[in-house]
Amino acid sequence: MSAIHDLRSFLAVLDSANLLAHVITPCSLVHEIADVAAAITRRQGKAALFEHPNAAAWPVFAGAVANRHLAAVALQCLPEDIPHTMGCVLDPGNGIPPQRDATAVWKANVHTGSEIDVRRLPIPTHGVHDGGPFITGGVTVTRDPVTGRGNLSYNRMQVLGPHTLGFNVNEWRHVMQFYKVQESRGAPLEVAIAIGLDPAIMIAAGARYDADELFIAGAIRGAGIPVSRGVTVDIDIPAGAEIVIEGHLPPQKRAAEGPLAEFHGYYGELWQSPVLEVTAICHRDAPIFQTIIPGAAEHIYLGNVLPREPLLLHFVRHVSKNILNLHIPAYGNGFAAIVQLSKSHPGEPKNVALAAMTAHVNIKKVIVVDPDVNIYDAEDVMWALTNRVDWSCDTFIVPGSQGHEMDPTADARGVHTKIGIDATYKPERRDYGERIRYPDVDLNRYVT
Ligand SMILES: Cc1cc2nc3c(=O)[nH]c(=O)nc-3n(C[C@H](O)[C@H](O)[C@H](O)COP(=O)(O)O)c2cc1C
Numbered sequence: 001m002s003a004i005h006d007l008r009s010f011l012a013v014l015d016s017a018n019l020l021a022h023v024i025t026p027c028s029l030v031h032e033i034a035d036v037a038a039a040i041t042r043r044q045g046k047a048a049l050f051e052h053p054n055a056a057a058w059p060v061f062a063g064a065v066a067n068r069h070l071a072a073v074a075l076q077c078l079p080e081d082i083p084h085t086m087g088c089v090l091d092p093g094n095g096i097p098p099q100r101d102a103t104a105v106w107k108a109n110v111h112t113g114s115e116i117d118v119r120r121l122p123i124p125t126h127g128v129h130d131g132g133p134f135i136t137g138g139v140t141v142t143r144d145p146v147t148g149r150g151n152l153s154y155n156r157m158q159v160l161g162p163h164t165l166g167f168n169v170n171e172w173r174h175v176m177q178f179y180k181v182q183e184s185r186g187a188p189l190e191v192a193i194a195i196g197l198d199p200a201i202m203i204a205a206g207a208r209y210d211a212d213e214l215f216i217a218g219a220i221r222g223a224g225i226p227v228s229r230g231v232t233v234d235i236d237i238p239a240g241a242e243i244v245i246e247g248h249l250p251p252q253k254r255a256a257e258g259p260l261a262e263f264h265g266y267y268g269e270l271w272q273s274p275v276l277e278v279t280a281i282c283h284r285d286a287p288i289f290q291t292i293i294p295g296a297a298e299h300i301y302l303g304n305v306l307p308r309e310p311l312l313l314h315f316v317r318h319v320s321k322n323i324l325n326l327h328i329p330a331y332g333n334g335f336a337a338i339v340q341l342s343k344s345h346p347g348e349p350k351n352v353a354l355a356a357m358t359a360h361v362n363i364k365k366v367i368v369v370d371p372d373v374n375i376y377d378a379e380d381v382m383w384a385l386t387n388r389v390d391w392s393c394d395t396f397i398v399p400g401s402q403g404h405e406m407d408p409t410a411d412a413r414g415v416h417t418k419i420g421i422d423a424t425y426k427p428e429r430r431d432y433g434e435r436i437r438y439p440d441v442d443l444n445r446y447v448t
């Protein structure tokens with residue numbers, strides 16, 4: 001069995017890598033947990049386990065894959081190899097199907113009927129302008145009502161009552177496609193929410209994939225993910241989940257939910273969304289609740305970085321054999337990409353930038369740098385922008401191109417301007433020789 005196969009084994013591996021902060025101080029579920037988790041990720045680069053949230057019996061875990069070091073632990077690869085590893089596991093030919101009829105730890109405690117009250121779960125209110133408590137770190141498990149295949153996704157869920165959650169889903173999601181089929185039949189769509197998971201399942205759920213995303217999680221672990229049939233729904237649910245919420249979305253029913261901190265760095269708006277009527281809450285003994293701080297790094301990593309770096313890499317490698325690596329930094333909210341190129345021709349960086357910005361509609365800013373620039377270090381990228389770019393000839397813009405309709409610089413239809421920047425050294429213009437470099441050292445050998 002893989003060293004990581006559920007949330008607890010992941011926490012143990014994070015602990016041994018000194019990548020987990022244990023917060024013993026009691027913290028409020030309202031804003032404080034989100035502030036502390038975001039600060040821990042930002043300043044210490046770690047995930048956070050809140051052992052004693054105020055007014056809650058269960059611990060809360062946040063920031064599972066909030067940066068590339070955490071993601072590399074989750075994927076069990078080197079940080080530099082993440083785009084390649086993600087490319088392999090997203091290849092449909094490498095998918096591994098789930099193992100059915102496993103023993104589910106979450107069946108230890110099953111609450112149905114009048115025992116159901118989602119308000120007893122430690123669901124945080126994250127951002128100051130969020131509309132209330134939201135489940136953001138639960139993975140939605142559904143089944144295609146036509147083909148019967150499984151599906152994973154993220155859907156923010158606002159607590160609206162003891163057994164009611166507002167269920168956000170965009171028009172073009174698989175889940176919406178399933179819901180519409182059921183609505184046309186006058187029938188509900190069954191849904192299960194799995195909370196507290198092996199990060200392989202979290203990473204898989206953020207990807208756009210034509211088959212069951214559990215196949216991606218299986219490919220990450222090199223073995224089928226164990227699943228178990230729901231208690232009140234006909235869905236195969238990851239057997240190692242800490243907590244499972246089961247229910248259905250009744251047809252033709254909508255309720256207001258929102259706003260919530262969004263991936264683009266601002267608050268979203270109120271939506272009229274389907275409503276999840278809860279039919280069961282199940283959990284293992286002494287479970288750990290898991291959350292994703294909305295609009296912060298982990299949200300961007302799962303939705304915009306991990307699934308798209310391999311896609312962009314594929315496109316840029318198509319136009320150049322000299323690509324060394326590529327990164328979609330979380331601080332660019334999934335709109336920017338940095339490509340490292342060992343250029344052989346003066347025009348090559350611009351071709352590479354063109355390729356990257358056509359690989360995914362969200363990408364609007366591509367910076368191409370040399371091998372001596374650290375693509376993971378914003379300061380180093382800024383150095384290249386400042387010292388290697390003549391803005392009048394090393395950039396090009398594509399006005400009127402298509403972007404994401406929530407891009408803060410785009411109009412309501414998502415029409416925006418893309419920019420490509422050749423931030424490589426042009427010694428033929430003026431030769432400065434080699435760049436100053438003081439190589440990094442292991443400070444533990446020098447400072448106590
Ligand atoms: C943390 C996180 C939260 C998300 N929240 C939502 C959401 O509330 N509504 C939505 O439609 N998509 C949301 N998404 C995006 C979808 O979950 C994601 O695109 C997924 O691939 C959709 O899968 P599907 O097409 O199989 O339904 C979120 C993504 C992440 C990473």
Ligand SMILES: [Mn+2]
Nearest residue numbers: 151152174209
């Ligand atoms: Mn899907």
